[in-house]
Amino acid sequence: MDKFWLKSYPAGVPYEIDYTQYRSLVHLLEEAFSKYADRKAYTCMDKSLTFRDLDVLSTRLGAWLQSRGLSKGARVALMMPNVLQYPVAIAAVLRAGYTVVNVNPLYTPRELEHQLVDSGAEAIIILENFAITLESVLPRTAVKHIVVASMGDLLGGAKGMIVNFVVRNVKKMVPAFALPHAVSFKRAMSEAAGMKLKPASLNHDDVAFLQYTGGTTGVSKGATLTHRNVIANVLQNEAWAQPALLKEPRVAELTVVCALPLYHIFALTACCLLGARMGAMNLLIPNPRDIGGFIKELAKYRPNMFPAVNTLYNGLLNHPDFAKLDFSGLKVCNGGGMAVQRAVNDKWLKATGCTIVEGYGLSETSPTATCNPGDSTEFSGTIGLPVPSTDIAILDDNGNPIPLGQPGEIAIRGPQVMAGYWNRPDETAKVMTPDGFFKSGDIGIMDERGYVRIVDRKKDMILVSGFNVYPNEVEGVVAAHPGVLECACVGVPDENAGEAVKLFVVRKDPSLTADQLMQYCREQLTGYKRPKYIEFRSDLPKTNVGKILRRELRDEKKAA
Numbered sequence: 001m002d003k004f005w006l007k008s009y010p011a012g013v014p015y016e017i018d019y020t021q022y023r024s025l026v027h028l029l030e031e032a033f034s035k036y037a038d039r040k041a042y043t044c045m046d047k048s049l050t051f052r053d054l055d056v057l058s059t060r061l062g063a064w065l066q067s068r069g070l071s072k073g074a075r076v077a078l079m080m081p082n083v084l085q086y087p088v089a090i091a092a093v094l095r096a097g098y099t100v101v102n103v104n105p106l107y108t109p110r111e112l113e114h115q116l117v118d119s120g121a122e123a124i125i126i127l128e129n130f131a132i133t134l135e136s137v138l139p140r141t142a143v144k145h146i147v148v149a150s151m152g153d154l155l156g157g158a159k160g161m162i163v164n165f166v167v168r169n170v171k172k173m174v175p176a177f178a179l180p181h182a183v184s185f186k187r188a189m190s191e192a193a194g195m196k197l198k199p200a201s202l203n204h205d206d207v208a209f210l211q212y213t214g215g216t217t218g219v220s221k222g223a224t225l226t227h228r229n230v231i232a233n234v235l236q237n238e239a240w241a242q243p244a245l246l247k248e249p250r251v252a253e254l255t256v257v258c259a260l261p262l263y264h265i266f267a268l269t270a271c272c273l274l275g276a277r278m279g280a281m282n283l284l285i286p287n288p289r290d291i292g293g294f295i296k297e298l299a300k301y302r303p304n305m306f307p308a309v310n311t312l313y314n315g316l317l318n319h320p321d322f323a324k325l326d327f328s329g330l331k332v333c334n335g336g337g338m339a340v341q342r343a344v345n346d347k348w349l350k351a352t353g354c355t356i357v358e359g360y361g362l363s364e365t366s367p368t369a370t371c372n373p374g375d376s377t378e379f380s381g382t383i384g385l386p387v388p389s390t391d392i393a394i395l396d397d398n399g400n401p402i403p404l405g406q407p408g409e410i411a412i413r414g415p416q417v418m419a420g421y422w423n424r425p426d427e428t429a430k431v432m433t434p435d436g437f438f439k440s441g442d443i444g445i446m447d448e449r450g451y452v453r454i455v456d457r458k459k460d461m462i463l464v465s466g467f468n469v470y471p472n473e474v475e476g477v478v479a480a481h482p483g484v485l486e487c488a489c490v491g492v493p494d495e496n497a498g499e500a501v502k503l504f505v506v507r508k509d510p511s512l513t514a515d516q517l518m519q520y521c522r523e524q525l526t527g528y529k530r531p532k533y534i535e536f537r538s539d540l541p542k543t544n545v546g547k548i549l550r551r552e553l554r555d556e557k558k559a560a
Contacts, residue, residue: 005450097200
């Protein structure tokens with residue numbers, strides 16, 4: 001394959017990465033524990049764990065899990081927000097030779113049951129706030145071992161007790177639950193004090209994570225990510241970030257803002273595991289939706305790396321206290337998970353001096369497949385170039401490559417591409433080509449320099465009188481209107497055109513009218529792309545990562 005895009009690579013970025021330098025992710029983590037022992041690895045609610053602490057605590061928890069008699073490769077579910085126990089648990093499960101099943105803590109019982117049953121998880125480590133959800137589905141799962149953590153477990157003596165009291169009794173955030181055979185996190189750690197962790201024999205093909213996709217194409221499926229997949233993507237991300245990190249003044253010990261949830265592949269790779277590889281400190285934010293509280297935490301640090309989604313950047317920018325923050329140390333701001341809007345980037349660049357570097361990937365690709373150069377100084381409106389050791393092809397509906405500049409399905413090949421969907425060879429066969437490309441379901445265009453622009457999800461495309469309308473384009477235009485805070489558009493049935501564009505808007509300026517917005521769209525968009533209907537909302541449905549759920553808006557219209 002002609003990798004013509006390599007000519008567009010920034011100076012200093014290698015064309016290939018060597019994932020064989022690590023036997024497994026455990027090798028990568030244990031190198032960090034030794035190399036950066038005295039550095040802070042994670043900070044949450046003003047309490048820090050060093051890499052040495054992480055080593056000691058994960059050794060104990062791993063030994064305790066092994067004492068339960070779980071066989072190599074057993075699935076262990078983790079169901080927590082960004083608290084200190086999470087990275088401890090990730091390291092413990094991997095070091096014990098098991099597979100991490102990351103679970104969104106806000107799942108409904110139905111969603112949790114599906115994931116536990118589908119993965120065959122035999123153990124779970126869960127924050128007590130969400131234990132009631134587990135209680136309601138436990139009898140229908142294979143889970144035999146339960147560790148229940150509390151917010152204050154690793155915050156230290158008096159502080160931990162106070163936090164637990166407030167969470168349970170003042171904020172009433174822990175509904176009563178009954179899990180008779182569960183063990184508290186502290187008790188598990190105490191019982192493990194005299195145990196020894198037996199080193200697990202792991203190789204590149206062993207399964208490290210089951211990352212469940214959002215289920216946007218039907219039932220949620222587990223992307224099977226091997227140690228090779230994730231090591232490769234950590235090294236790809238590190239290589240890609242170098243031009244930005246090497247700019248003067250250099251930072252010896254990096255601070256990464258980890259506001260994206262660790263159960264999501266973006267934060268798992270770009271914060272947790274990349275942080276370990278680089279000896280960085282991750283600032284864990286348990287609830288980034290509390291923008292005021294998030295800003296108070298940010299005020300205590302000078303962050304260097306800030307991965308986030310468009311909605312989170314936008315939410316921060318629109319908070320009155322945001323202007324007080326010190327972003328003078330900011331080196332890299334990565335945007336992913338959804339399209340970064342030019343209007344949001346321009347405001348962010350003006351406020352922080354750092355452009356948002358948009359990348360692209362999926363749970364199935366560990367996640368990064370493409371990214372704009374880390375030292376970019378302006379917004380490109382693309383998802384960038386294929387990262388090292390990665391091939392991108394643009395395919396037609398028959399799976400054949402199409403000419404540059406034409407829209408087609410983005411397909412990805414590289415060491416970060418999953419082994420397949422867990423126990424679903426039929427679904428795997430639908431997305432993998434004979435020559436090893438993963439078909440993403442996203443429509444994109446590659447230019448002559450190798451930069452890729454996403455046009456849209458196949459299923460999100462709106463067909464107006466035979467013309468393709470891509471919601472990303474319409475939303476990007478509308479988001480630039482000064483009176484608009486957030487927006488989303490979907491296709492709705494139309495007698496004349498087949499489909500029409502319906503726009504949902506959260507106003508920044510309460511006086512903004514539909515007529516004003518329609519007039520603005522007339523000036524910015526050609527006829528068939530303009531919204532036929534505008535509906536104002538107080539908020540829009542989002543995933544826990546902050547990605548706007550067009551699907552829910554579409555389903556509402558169908559139900560109506």
